[in-house]
Amino acid sequence: MRQAIVLRFLVGILVCSTVSYVEAEDPYRFLNWEVTYGEISPLGVKQRGILINGQFPGPTVNAVTNDNVIVNVINKLDEPLLFTWNGVKQRKSSWQDGVLGTNCPIPPNSNWTYKMQMKDQIGTFTYFPSTLMHRAAGGFGGFNVLARSVIPVPYQKPYEEFTVLVSDWWKKDHKELQNILDSGAPFPLPDGILINGLPRSSSFSVVPGQTYLFRVSNVGLTTSINFRIQDHTLRLVEVEGAHTAQEVYESLDIHVGQSSSFLVTVNENPKDYFIVASTRFTKPIFTATAVLQLAGSRSPASGQLPIGPTYHLHWSMKQARTIRWNLTANAARPNPQGSFHYGTINVVRTLVLANSAENINGKQRYSVNKVSYQNPETPLKLADYFNIPGVFTLNSIKDTPPADPAVLGTSVIGTALHDFIEIVFQNNENTMQSWHFDGYDFWTVGFGSGQWNSTLRRRFYNLVDATTRYTVQVYPNSWSAILVSLDNKGMWNLRSAIWPRRYLGQELYVRVWNDEASPYTEYDIPANAILCGKVKK
Numbered sequence: 001m002r003q004a005i006v007l008r009f010l011v012g013i014l015v016c017s018t019v020s021y022v023e024a025e026d027p028y029r030f031l032n033w034e035v036t037y038g039e040i041s042p043l044g045v046k047q048r049g050i051l052i053n054g055q056f057p058g059p060t061v062n063a064v065t066n067d068n069v070i071v072n073v074i075n076k077l078d079e080p081l082l083f084t085w086n087g088v089k090q091r092k093s094s095w096q097d098g099v100l101g102t103n104c105p106i107p108p109n110s111n112w113t114y115k116m117q118m119k120d121q122i123g124t125f126t127y128f129p130s131t132l133m134h135r136a137a138g139g140f141g142g143f144n145v146l147a148r149s150v151i152p153v154p155y156q157k158p159y160e161e162f163t164v165l166v167s168d169w170w171k172k173d174h175k176e177l178q179n180i181l182d183s184g185a186p187f188p189l190p191d192g193i194l195i196n197g198l199p200r201s202s203s204f205s206v207v208p209g210q211t212y213l214f215r216v217s218n219v220g221l222t223t224s225i226n227f228r229i230q231d232h233t234l235r236l237v238e239v240e241g242a243h244t245a246q247e248v249y250e251s252l253d254i255h256v257g258q259s260s261s262f263l264v265t266v267n268e269n270p271k272d273y274f275i276v277a278s279t280r281f282t283k284p285i286f287t288a289t290a291v292l293q294l295a296g297s298r299s300p301a302s303g304q305l306p307i308g309p310t311y312h313l314h315w316s317m318k319q320a321r322t323i324r325w326n327l328t329a330n331a332a333r334p335n336p337q338g339s340f341h342y343g344t345i346n347v348v349r350t351l352v353l354a355n356s357a358e359n360i361n362g363k364q365r366y367s368v369n370k371v372s373y374q375n376p377e378t379p380l381k382l383a384d385y386f387n388i389p390g391v392f393t394l395n396s397i398k399d400t401p402p403a404d405p406a407v408l409g410t411s412v413i414g415t416a417l418h419d420f421i422e423i424v425f426q427n428n429e430n431t432m433q434s435w436h437f438d439g440y441d442f443w444t445v446g447f448g449s450g451q452w453n454s455t456l457r458r459r460f461y462n463l464v465d466a467t468t469r470y471t472v473q474v475y476p477n478s479w480s481a482i483l484v485s486l487d488n489k490g491m492w493n494l495r496s497a498i499w500p501r502r503y504l505g506q507e508l509y510v511r512v513w514n515d516e517a518s519p520y521t522e523y524d525i526p527a528n529a530i531l532c533g534k535v536k537k
């Protein structure tokens, strides 16, 4: 009798643990991407594009929090290729980040499989090829991570969602643009601007009176855009994985590499309306239009396009400050985002990173604190893992802008896992900048004009409800400041999202490290890792 009870008890435990094991296994999504050249003509001129499974732009990835997303990339181009997942946080695994500092590129006519988990994240992101100037020819797409059904989103459930990709565009293909940069000539102005790959004719079918979620990303190379919809307002609900205070805007600036999502309640009046994306801070201004097509519409979109800002830098900076965290809203987990009191944490290190245009050995380059980045033949992450000397040295870049002449180099900043740091992007140039940090979201605590100094930190930072994001803009002759909790071990790319600048050296890596080798802090090298450079044996 007694034995039977004990036995049942044991069986109970076994059954329970089996069940919980099954529940702990998160769903898998398998994607197979064949990447090829193909003819496209977004601006009416035939040109060579980069297609994924025959599509330009590439397919939208839709995943749910904690999903495993497995992407087998088959490279049918004539050049080595990598994709990076802009804003999708590779937790404990810079091995999957898809940049030349972490991965050997996928050679032509071969394939490589990315294995990523959408652990504890929601949000609107993008992907694109990180190699050479490939993304100038396509290969980009939307990457949405939706909340699990058990976690309510802090806004009205939309009737439907739209993924909207806005990009500046050139009639020259990626190799022609690369040749321009390699020759040292200035990068040309774009020839136009596209919404989901088309300058005029993208359309979004909607039902009057219903509310839609627009996930809008700037996947362009150089140009900030302003987005607006005729006779409609945009209620901002999310930027790059953070739920925002739901401010209502007539139009919204989205800088290169950034994503925002907003709710749009469609007018009851059944006519079509213009959707407009126009370039910011450029002369001339380029404009793309799409159509909000209402069910039962009796007239095509007509009338004046809604007016947007053109130069108006301060307008943009002011708008940036209105984008705030919703402290009581959840994100991927049920607990409120604001329960992490970032403003009360001690900053242990301040990095001031200044971008500059340089002439090095007679060629146009761009640098960060006077170092213009050059990719070594061996990815930094592999060199680190296999203890190969001579690939990089830590702190090969100064914490603040030096007076030294600019040099070519392989900049890696060494930091300790769990440090809480401040990064100030100081832009003393007359052009717009945009910075992206892989593996991290960060608090965008301050935007200001002129030279940053530590007095400004105390006076002008938002230490209460600044939103987190992955990409921050820096206005001409201005600074932007972020706070980052370095909680993700790995080798992480910190780069200009302005692609010609990144191609010519405006990037670096941040090595976030502790000496404990443990899968709790970082996953081991993937079994399928491609080897190259000094690691090739």
Ligand SMILES: *[C@@H]1O[C@H](CO)[C@@H](O)[C@H](O)[C@H]1NC(C)=O
Pocket: 072, 111, 112, 113, 528
């Ligand atoms: C290449 O694709 C095949 C399936 O077609 C797969 O079995 C293999 O693991 C892939 N190779 C790599 C290195 O991921």
Ligand SMILES: *[C@@H]1O[C@H](CO)[C@@H](O)[C@H](O)[C@H]1NC(C)=O
Pocket: 154, 155, 244, 245, 246, 247, 326, 327, 328, 329, 330
């Ligand atoms: C913040 O999110 C909550 C839901 O958690 C919502 O009720 C509230 O309206 C939001 N606040 C703002 C300012 O958007």
Ligand SMILES: *[C@@H]1O[C@H](CO)[C@@H](O)[C@H](O)[C@H]1NC(C)=O
Pocket: 450, 451, 452, 453, 455, 456
């Ligand atoms: C910091 O910058 C502000 C605004 O530009 C300026 O008024 C102040 O004098 C500066 N402080 C220092 C210590 O340089």
